[in-house]
Amino acid sequence: MRTFFIAVILFCNFDIQAQPNKAHLSELHHFTIADSLIQLKKFDQASATLRNILNKGKAAHDKVTMAKAYSLIGNIFLMQRNPDKALQNYFLSLDEYQAANDPAGLAKVYTNVGTVYSILKELPKAREYYLKALSSNKTENLDRLKTTVNLAGVYAELKEKKLAVNTFNKGISLARKLNNLPLEAVLRTNLSNYFIEEKDWNSAILNARNSLAIRSGLKQPASVITLNNLGYALVQTKQYKEGINCYDTALKSANPQERKQLYFNLYHAHKSLANLPKALKYLEQYDTVKDSLSKLNYEQKVAEITANYESLKKQGRINNLEHENIRQKKQLRQQLFLIIAGVLIILLVSVLIYLRVKNYSIKEALEKSQIKRQLLLLQLNPHFIFNALQSVQRFIYLKDQEQSMEYxxxxxxLIRLTLENSDKDLIALDEEIEILDNYLHLQQLNHHPGFTYEINVNPNIETENIEIPVMLLQPFVENAVVHGLKDHQNGKIRIVIKQKSDGIHIFIMDNGPGADFTGEHANNKMHRSMATDILNQRILEFNREKTNYVTLRVGTQQDIDYPGTAVHLHIAI
Incomplete structure (x- = not known):
């Protein structure tokens, strides 16, 4: 299960020290108005108010006022999902606070910067700024508590276990000292996430129950994330009924993203109980929500691209008008300059046309190469799908409901993973391993005589961070199953993945009779069974873009357990 840590976003409210003069009272009034507008999400009005405050601060050389205005403007951009401009204003705020030597203000803005980096998943930078915030704010107050809550979540996501547990406990202790039960509930939920990651189910259950109890005492609604965590930990300890009840309760107030995770967890829970109809029902609901979220995400991206395009067009028109105005003024001042400018413009246009034609030719060549590669991928997929559908048809014909469901x-x-990655050139190594595992499992269910397989991955390899060409390994595995183990009793297939200084090495071996790699039969079997021409073209396409990116060797291995065909693929990274 993918766990989520609740981040407490600290949009700092700036208390202005009231001074016995009208200027500071006016300043307090305008900041209060800006803060109210932000809460009402009237961002344009809030921005205008803050720009006015900022200009007055600049005129008066009031660095603290400028720092507060910049920070609130940063808050607006962050709420509008514009992290780049948010960071830009936060750093301007930091400059002013440093010049004013205001550690309390620095601590609040450091926390906001850490929050932005946490949202962007730049976790080392988030940790750096949260630590700076704690260093600047030594007082045990609400701001320090919120920073501690976020830092604990960052430590957990960075897998810094001792620091994570220590920071969680510090946060809980401070929350109790400040009698801040809502944030203690958040800490307990995040701590349950941490223990789920560590597979410490009892500790996860304890902290989730404590979080729910705190919220109940405060008469607050139960957190969907907390209920999901509790349900997941209970299911892992075979407490299925209570775990499923937690999932069902969470569904009542869950958003689409949370429903997606809950449906997936309900599917696994009912599958573990061998309640296949309900498992299938929740799997279908999971797919529906997932497809809906994908469509929504696509529509949002289209809207953003359209808005950016319109904005660029408007800016382009303004720039063109400004350039035209400047050019006309220069023409009126000096006729000679017009002649020279005309010659320069002609030369410039000629160069631009030449570069455009050249760039178009290069782009066209790249697009053709890309299309060819995708066509090659499409040639590989239908063969497997046809065979798989035949297998499904056989199970249904035999009325084997359990085998049909599993298959x-x-x-x-397997089909979902294949379709999701069909338009990509590269795939994460862990996803490719999952594809191979599903494929071999399917073949194992349907292959006669039976066979066993193992996939050994060096534990030091970060499979989620390494990408390899998509669908490059399956044809070789298919050859091992279909041809290497044909009519072979006690067939075995072994896949070994290692990482060396020169890249990733992948070995695919079987204990079949092996292929004849000498004489006129050198490539006959491999050519028929694996469409070697297509595979070689794919490898050639990749090697055109990056020299020696993929290297293939096919032969036999001097191994008593796996004396058959041995495929060795080297992928440079």
Whole structure:
């Protein structure tokens, strides 16, 4: 299960020290108005008010006022999901606070900067700024508590276990000292996430129950994330009924993203109980929500691109008018300059046309190469899908409901992964391993005589961070199953993945009779069974873009357990 840590976003409210003069009272009044407008999400009015305050601060050389205005403007941009401009204003605020030697103000803005980097998943930078905030704010107050809550979540996501547990406990202790039960509930929920990651189910259950109890005492609604965590930990300890009740309760107030995770967890819970109809029902609901979220995300991206395009067009028109105005003024001042400018413009246009034609030719060549590669991928997929559908048809014909369900589940996962990555050139190594595992499991269910397989991955390899060419390994694995183990009793397939200084090395071996790699039969079997021409073209396409990116060797290995065909793929990273 993918866990989520609740981040407490600290949009700092700036208390202005009231001074016995009208200027500071006016300043307090305008900041209060700006803060109210932000809360009402009237961002344009709030920005205008803050720009006015900022200009007055600049005129009066009041660095603290300028720092507060910049920070609130940063808050507006962050709420509008514009992290780049938010950071820009936060750093301007930091400059002014440093010049004013205001550690309390620095601590608040450091926390906001850390929050932005946490949202962007730049976790080392988030940790750096949260630590700066704690260093600047030594007082045990609400700001320090909120910073501690976020820092604990960052430590947990960075897998810094001792620091995470220590910071969680410090946060809980401070929350109790400040009698801040809502933030203690958040800390307990995040701590349950941490223990789920560590597979410490009892500790996860304890902290989730404590969080829910605190919220109940405060007469607050139960957190969907907390209920999901509790349900997941209970299911892992075989407490299925209570765990499923937690999921069902969470569904009542869950947003679409949370429903997606809950449906997926309910699917696994009912599958563990062998309640296949309900498992299938929740799997279908999970797919529906996932497709809906994908469509929504696509529509949002289209809207953002359209808005950016319109904005660029408007700015382009303004720039063109300004350039035209400047050019006309220069023409009136000096006729000679017009002649020279005309010659320069002609030369410039000629160069631009030449560069445009050249760039177009290069772009066209790249697009053709890309299309060819995608066509090659499409040639690989239909063969496997045809065979898989035949297998499904056989199970249904035999009326083997359990085998049909298991086969369809693995087949749907494999097809989904394949379709999701069909338009990509590269795939994460862990996803490719999942594809191979599902494929071999499908073949294992349907292959006669049976066979065993193992996939050994060096534990030091960060499979989620390494990308390899998509669908490059499956044809070789298919060859091992279909041809290497044909009519072979006690067939075995072994896949070994290692990482060396020169890249990733992948070995695919079987204990079949092996292929004849000498004489006139050198490539006959491999050419028929694996469409070697297509694979070689794919490898050639990748090697055109990056020299020696993929290297293939096919032969036999001097191994008693795996004396058959051995495929060795080297992928440079």
């Amino acid at each position: 369809l589940n693995s087949f749907s996962k």
